[in-house]
Amino acid sequence: MRAAVPEFPEARLQELADRYAAAVAAKRRRIWLGSAVLIAAALAAGWMGDVDLRKFAENFWRFPAYFAGTAPKFSFSSAWVDLSEWLWGLPRWTRLLGDTLLIAYMGTLAGGVLGFVLCFLASANLVKSRAIVFVTRRALEFCRTVPEIVFALIFVLAFGLGPLPGVLAIAIHTTGALGKQFAEVVENIDNKPIEGVAASGGSWIQIVRFGAVPQVLSNFVSYALLRFEINVRGAAVMGFVGAGGIGQDLIEAVRKFYYTDVSAILLLIVVTVMLIDFVTERVRHRLLGLEGSST
Structure with a gap:
């Protein structure tokens, strides 16, 4: 019907x-x-x-012209000699690039640990005291609002030239960035395990350890790997202010108009970042896939 x-x-x-x-x-x-x-x-x-579109249009050609000027000159008859001259500083640049990776790694590790600790204090579903949540969130905002290079300048003045200012600058900025992302993940978890641990008489630390951490750990690792990719690029810039890494040689080559050195260093940075992005992307996707399959 x-x-x-x-x-x-x-x-x-x-x-x-x-x-x-x-x-x-x-x-x-x-x-x-x-x-x-x-x-x-x-x-x-x-x-x-004071944006002048006409001036921008008239001088836009200088941007691609600069990169064209940094390209090395190769000829078929002397290709190997030209390549050797272009990459003459490869041993030194590779060592400095290793320093940049270590700066990014240590900064990400330190910032990730601090962000992991503070994110639970910034989560309203775990902390009943609004004052603690408010203060923690404002502290994280301060850490991620001030640019890394500003922190690096301050630490260079305090500790001198070298990798330490870069590590500290990246660690502070990473603390703020990861702390916010981690807190958002924690606030979206299932509250039933938390209520179960609390009902059984567990302390606040036990609630976090057994009720929250198992639900968010894979996402935390994924965000930390993504942040490491960002920090590798940031660590290369830290060298501009004397905070160690390959950025020191890059800014020196730019200032002294060593065009071929600029292109060689940029190529090394680009290839390294691409490889890191590829590896960490695969790891992140695998982590998220495992999390989805378990649910």
Whole structure:
């Protein structure tokens, strides 16, 4: 037996159509208003920043021209000699690149540990004291808001040139970034294991250890690996202010117009970052896949 299709009166249908049209019109007005605000903000930022589009268009050719000028000159008859001259500093650059990787690794490790500790104090579902949550979140905001290179400059003045300022700068920034991401993961976990540990008389540390950590560990490792990729790039820039790594030789080559050295160092950095991105991406996907299969 076919179910009867309800029929609304004409007045009711017109009322529903009017409501739908009003809702669509309201949404369209919000979109237009948001677009107008965005355009106005962009124009204001350009005016305050003295952006000159004509000057930008006239001088844009300098950007690709610079990179074209850094390209080494090769000829078929002397290709090996040209390659040797281009990569003349490969042993030194490789050692400095190793320093950059170690700076990124130690900074990520230290920042990850601190972010792991602080994220639970910043999670409203684990800490009942709003004051502790508020203070911890503001501390994490401070750590990730100040640029790494600013921290590096401060630590270079305090401890002198070398890898230590770079490690400390990356560690502080990583603490803020990972602490926020970890806290968001913790706040989205299933509360039943937490309630079970609490109901059995477990302490707060036991609640975190047995109720929260098993649910978030794979995501924590995934975020930490992603942060390591970012920190490798950041560690290369730390050398610009004397915080160790290959960035010191890169900025020196740029300042002294050693064009072929610039391209060689950039190539080493790009290849290294690509390899790290590839490996850590595979590891992250495997971790997340294992987590999905277990549920």
